[in-house]
Amino acid sequence: MKKPAQFIGQPESLSTRVADHLSREIRSGRIAPASRLPTEHDLANDLGVSRNVVREALSQLRADGLVYVRQGAGTFALPPEESKVIRLDPLSLGEASDLGQLFELRAILETEAAGLAATRIGPQGLEVLRLALERMRGPERKRDDSVAADLEFHREISRASGNAYILTFTTYVAGQIKDTIYLARRSQPIDIVVDETVSEHEAIFTALKDGDEVLARQVMRRHILRSGVRAGAELPDHLNGETK
Amino acid sequence: MKKPAQFIGQPESLSTRVADHLSREIRSGRIAPASRLPTEHDLANDLGVSRNVVREALSQLRADGLVYVRQGAGTFALPPEESKVIRLDPLSLGEASDLGQLFELRAILETEAAGLAATRIGPQGLEVLRLALERMRGPERKRDDSVAADLEFHREISRASGNAYILTFTTYVAGQIKDTIYLARRSQPIDIVVDETVSEHEAIFTALKDGDEVLARQVMRRHILRSGVRAGAELPDHLNGETK
């Protein structure tokens, strides 16, 4: 059974390409909000595809809140800033400055999550963290398992914050960064990266165990920023002093 | 020309309902990650719709990263926590406790945005804020325009943070809350709500103008939490003391 990771070079389906095209047209403003799109029939003709393909593409845009459709009347663009979803472009994350901004956001969210978790995490939560820590420093420091344990550690802290939305947002941001992490670890000696990461996680664990809210915030923020540097991100200027 | 706001009671399209159904099945784990979904033909038969409808639904799930499809092999579920998008359920926001958690998240993000903006906002940014403020306290304090100016005020501050992701996330959260705001303002005397909101915004504006980072954080956090209370949200316990 193949894994979905092997999607490289695979040409995307027609409907996906049409959806991406129209999505860009709307987000860029070339198709103004409230203006009517060409009819499905015309779009199909112009793009050289069948109406089925166009409808599958519009189905995606409708789900994203980029268009609304009225039977008999047509399809109309909506203002992109009122979109129903957040959808980060994985391509733009290739740029180091973008990655730095994303780590800044992650630092904000997870620092707060750690602070909240310090006063709320219970024995079960601490046990989950301890197990994740074991998996990271255990003999099998294979890349895959190591990264998975890393994510689980952070996810459990966000869960302990008691705020479901913080959990949702931090999980999403961490997941978007994940792929980049793999690349970063490949360019550096794996042992050093893992050692640093583990020791920083241990500091976070200790702070949470002791219920030290201020310390938990401090070490979490430092950990996120340093992991950003390890991932090759260019942090915003005002953060440069915080990773020493 | 009708506005998209009039979507109440309008039965959703078949493809949307099928997509929602399958999305819940996957998010709840009833369809396990990596497991194969029924064939499009079977799904169409089971649900009593055409294969076209099923394909439009799967098109949405694929865009969200909930499934991946391999021609000739089938459609397979993916772990929901690795979804490509954040999509908040507007229904669950009806509950006051959920709304409180969302305001807590908003407070975290916008507090930080205000702190960053204090050291970075320029004359143009301040002018945008001033105009938005004018629109809020002007003679036309109609609900619509007032709320729009409110959102623009906050959006400009996030923009001034210099971090595109902070802007994306705060805009999204504020937009999700917006509809709820309308309801809240209807249940209270509009003048009182507007007066409080305007004065709080003025405090934020002054702090930003003076470049006072600490004060900007403080007044922004207080403003978000108080607006949450005005919207009828039940804030988490630990925030109760901060709205006085």
Next chain:
DNA sequence: ATTTGTTTATTTGTAGGACAAATTGATTAA
């Protein structure tokens, strides 16, 4: 016995036709 190649059935991808349902604008009637 293992590998390699071939065939066959299954499944998704795309195209196109057909008609229903809703909207819009023009025309007609009161």
Next chain:
DNA sequence: TTAATCAATTTGTCCTACAAATAAACAAAT
């Protein structure tokens, strides 16, 4: 002028057909 009706347009759904990719079974060769 207003209301009612009609016709054209557009989206919603269903259907058939075939191409493309996959996977499993089978046969053949080493």
